[in-house]
Amino acid sequence: MATNILICDDSSFARKQMARAIPTGWDVEVHFATDGVEGVQAIREGRGEVVFLDLTMPNMDGYGVLETIRKEDLPAMVIVVSGDIQPDAQERVMGLGAMAFVKKPIDAAKAEAVLTEYGIMTRA
């Protein structure tokens, strides 16, 4: 069965870049959210088994999404893809239960590396 992937970023350019970085040959269905509120909604509806999450977003930021996932115990594996790469930010998201932290800009090699490392990607 196809894995539901959610790309949550306020920038359409970043969403496009992320979508392009998803390894080919992996059986997935890709969904998009443009801010944290939409993102949480999508996860609740089961469209975010794997989430690529940006941190700086309007309405609800990435930290808010992570907090909500934890509070509601939502089934989502979150990979934070962020431009804010300060040590404090990395520590904070890992503390909030993110699985991995990837520095922007994302590309196919980086995406494949992190997905393989955490055993998330299953070839169809």
Add this chain to the structure above:
Amino acid sequence: MTTPPIVTLSDDQRDCYQELTNVAMGQAADRLARLLDSYVVLPIPKVNLIEISDLRMAIEGAQEEDAVSAVCQGFIGSGIAGEALMLFNDTSFTDLARLTNYPGELTHQAQLEILMDVSSLLIGACIQGIGEQLEIHFNQGHPVVLGQHCNVNDILNVSNQKWRRTLAIEIHYTMEAVNVDCDLLLLFTEDSVLRLNHVIDFLLD
């Protein structure tokens, strides 16, 4: 001489500039945070076409008498040219001096050193960060400090560019726990914007 076509900016292009800047300024903030050992608050960068009068106001605002409060630095690469302008609005040099471990009295000279250190870092990281994503190697000129003996009109009028409006990327940095508040403005020449837009369109494709 032909007049260059009017600079325009579509929503997609604006979004793309914003994202590229976001990544670059994240790298810059990371360096600053390591230098100062303090978390830098990252805002969403503003991407706009601005008129020369807006720029004049921004610079005038940063020119408090006697204070050294602005640094500009030119950059150029692959025919794309611009200037970075670092404006220290409401920045406590006492805080910065403490964070950067500048010993002794906070003289005019010491302020100049701190200004150069911080702006070097932020401007350099931002320009390089944007350049890397666009695959453009930007060369940087030497920074110029705009201080008490520099008049705004001298800066803006002497340059013979008859530009009216151009692309400006504005990043507002603040820091947690210390009184540091500064703006980094990246300004491109009108003809550069056309080239840049072309590169961006390629990325958006």
Add this chain to the structure above:
Amino acid sequence: MTNPNIDLGDIHWLMDILQNIDVGLVVLDKEYNIQLWNGFMDSHSGISPQNAKGENLFTLFPDIPEAWFRKKAEPVFQLKTRTFTIWEQRPYLFHFKNYRPITGRATFMYQNTAIIPLESIDRQIHHICVIIYDVTDAALGKEEAHKLGVEINKLTRVDPETGLMTTDAWHEEISRELARVHRSEMPSCIALLDHSQLAIDADALKKAYALLARSLRQTDLACVPQSGQVAVLLPASDEGDVRFFAERIRKTIGRQIPEFRNHTRIGIARALDTFNNANEWLQAVDAACTAAANTDDHLQIHTPDS
């Protein structure tokens, strides 16, 4: 980074360029030992590349402030960022003679420097390159222009009649001073000396102004706001300091013009946070000066409630 311009066979060209280019190039390793020293550095320092190579920068040039230079260079190693120094910070990194030893006005070479990271094959930064630019001409030009600016400024701010500041310039200064007082704790006062009831001839008055100008500190600014009055702005002084100053002035001028001593009224007003503009400050000192007519020593200090 690969560069399509460079073939291995062309290395000797590059070496020639390196030797002859008119900027200084110094490559340093992490211990600040010199790894490359080009012709420019050789010529200006008198130290040959053979003698420079492997030497520690700070040992070879003990006058380079080590802590300062490390502060500029460390981020290049650690953060892969470029840093710059400009002559306004420090006129030079290396103390070299001016390129034009005979006709040049400077005794040394002004320098800007750029410090750039050099990436090794493992993508780590083990070396940095310091590029030294001779900016003597630009620096001298700018200093000259600055000096002229100061001179012109002085000329337009001095009233040739009195030798004191023009009233316009003085008003600008007190507005600025009031703004400064609002930002800081430092007190600041204006003293107003009124001798309008005395008939003093123009020559004597000119002498009196000259005496006054000589007894001012560098930061004190005096002008003649209207005929028969002298106003002095005294930054960083409280009422006590200013009273002392004003009495002394009255005495000094009194030696030349005896009636000045007994018939000059003095008003003093300190800049208060409650003043919205410079005019309110001037009104306060004016009121104090008028009230001084009724005091024994003809001196009145403005109090907020009076």
